[in-house]
Amino acid sequence: MSHAMATNLSGEEKAAILLRAIGEDAAAEVMRHLDPKDIRKIGSHMSAISNISREEESAVIVEFQAAASNGDVGFEGKEYIKSVLTKALGSDKAERILETLTNTSYPGLESLKWLEPKTVAQMIKIEHPQTVAVILAHLDPDQASQILAHLPDFMQADVTLRLGTIEEIQPEVLQHLSDVLQEAFKGGTKTRGCSVGGTKVVADIMGRLDKAMEGNIMGKLSEKDPELAESIRSLMFVFDDLVKVDDRGIQELMKEISKEELPLALRGAGQEVRDKFLRNMSSRAAETLKEDMETRGPVKVSEVEKTQQNILKLCRKLEAEGRIVIAGQGEEMV
Template sequence: MTHVDQAAILLMSLGERDAAEVLKHMGPKEVQRIGAAMSGLSNVQQADVQSVMQHFLEDARTLTGLGLGADNYIRNMLVTALGEDKASSLADRILMGGNTTGLDTLKWMDARSIADVIRNEHPQIQAIVVAYLDADQSAEVLTFFTEKVRIDIMMRVASLDTVQPSALQELNDILEKQFSGKGGSQTKAMGGYKVAAEIMNHLDGGIETELMDAIKEVDEDMGNQIQDLMFVFENLKDVDDRGIQMLLREVSSEVLIVALKGADGELQDKIFKNMSKRAAELLRDDLEVKGPVRISEVEAAQKEILTTARRMADAGEIALGGSGEQMV
């Protein structure tokens, strides 16, 4: 079982009230992943439940505090993951008494709904929303706009530095939500080349290439600066050996074989070097006997590995660095 599966079993075992108390301290992505795992549970063996409980108790004994501090809440995601009947009561318990800002509320919505909310708004408002959301969510939102609108939004995201309180208040008015706490008069740091690069990293290969080419046509310097900050599959050669070894433990051999079909010799050698001699020999043999693979399959495998690498980097397990070029 994965850690997410174990968390799902634990929460389902706790019961609705206690599960709600735990979930309300998690962020949107965590709740989405666990909620999806909960909805997929079926025929769980008693031995699995006992194993999860035992591991939880062992881990709990080593902790001096839970470190809880987040105060985000769930609605649309849990309904989507568990269904209306299962989720309604649980969502009500989590949301009861909570205050969620307009922008934070968007993080609980699916990408299509977010796109619909901002579709007819000023491009600068659209850019603020896209810059505020997590990069993978922003990338999905952009897929629901035309190429022309995507270019405009991304260039505005890259050009953002700080946002005036009046702009944030305007966005709140649009969402019919008020920010919690005092508005204050300080500007908020938002957007920039790095945010644009992170969003570009999460776009599908074809959309990413078209968008980057279009941005460079309008502002070549901006496009180059965004590209320099992007992390693509070939940049894995810049990850240290320990990081590669940890990443390989999280990637299946089938996905790795397909991904390496589109990698250059230097990166392949980097991967081989960080495997046992026997494992490296087997991987070389598999690559040699593997027939032609569609570019779309290679890109999908590489994207899966990059998603894992970014997740591990966000968790502080590995360090990513370097810049890359578009692969062919």
């Protein structure tokens, strides 16, 4: 494998080759801090490269060496691992993983990431809703949403409410919870408290549920805490998400939006959303809208955001009336 051939490999393939090169102990230490999804991806490549020669391995290592710290980084310790992870997973994710290398975690909670959502739901459904909320806050939103879906109906809104108001958990509480979970899983450690939960976590989880379940939970949450429910809704559906509305829905929405509101709202929108609206107008109307946006003077960001929120509320109203459809992450379209 020449250097040119090495550059044709994906980051995950190169990471797999490098992890094999550093030996089982070092590779295991790195893999221990990867998400299950990443481990499966890289692991599958490691299984498929059993016939890599020393020359081929060296070609990949040379490329990593050239890319890391102007070529001055060696192949031992944290800097080497950083170069591997950065190339494979990107700088942001690599930094997060490297932080975990110098901090301890809660193995009991981490172990849940490897279980099927239905299994986790069966394990925790007898726990206090606050305990369940803490557990869900530590899991990937995809897995957390599936676990929430498998919990008893009477628990779902209560757990969601508690999840939305969690900010920081004391280390003693987390340690106790981890210890309890480790009755079934091995390990044990201590660490400092960490910030978990909050409206963003709930919004991520809600966005992955099917519409019926989301509506049921959010309806109950609105009865208990209307302000929290509205905060979650605002994060679940942002203005750029209007690209998920089909063309007929956009046309229906524009019937309800004033001529003054649309150009103002689109001032702070992504290009994809702008194009979505422009495609659903006549050529003349589209040109008029473009001119309005270009010639209008400076406006306050708060005014743009307020207008966008008004349109999003209108959009949710039309969806509730069945006049438009918003494609969500948790449902299939037919």
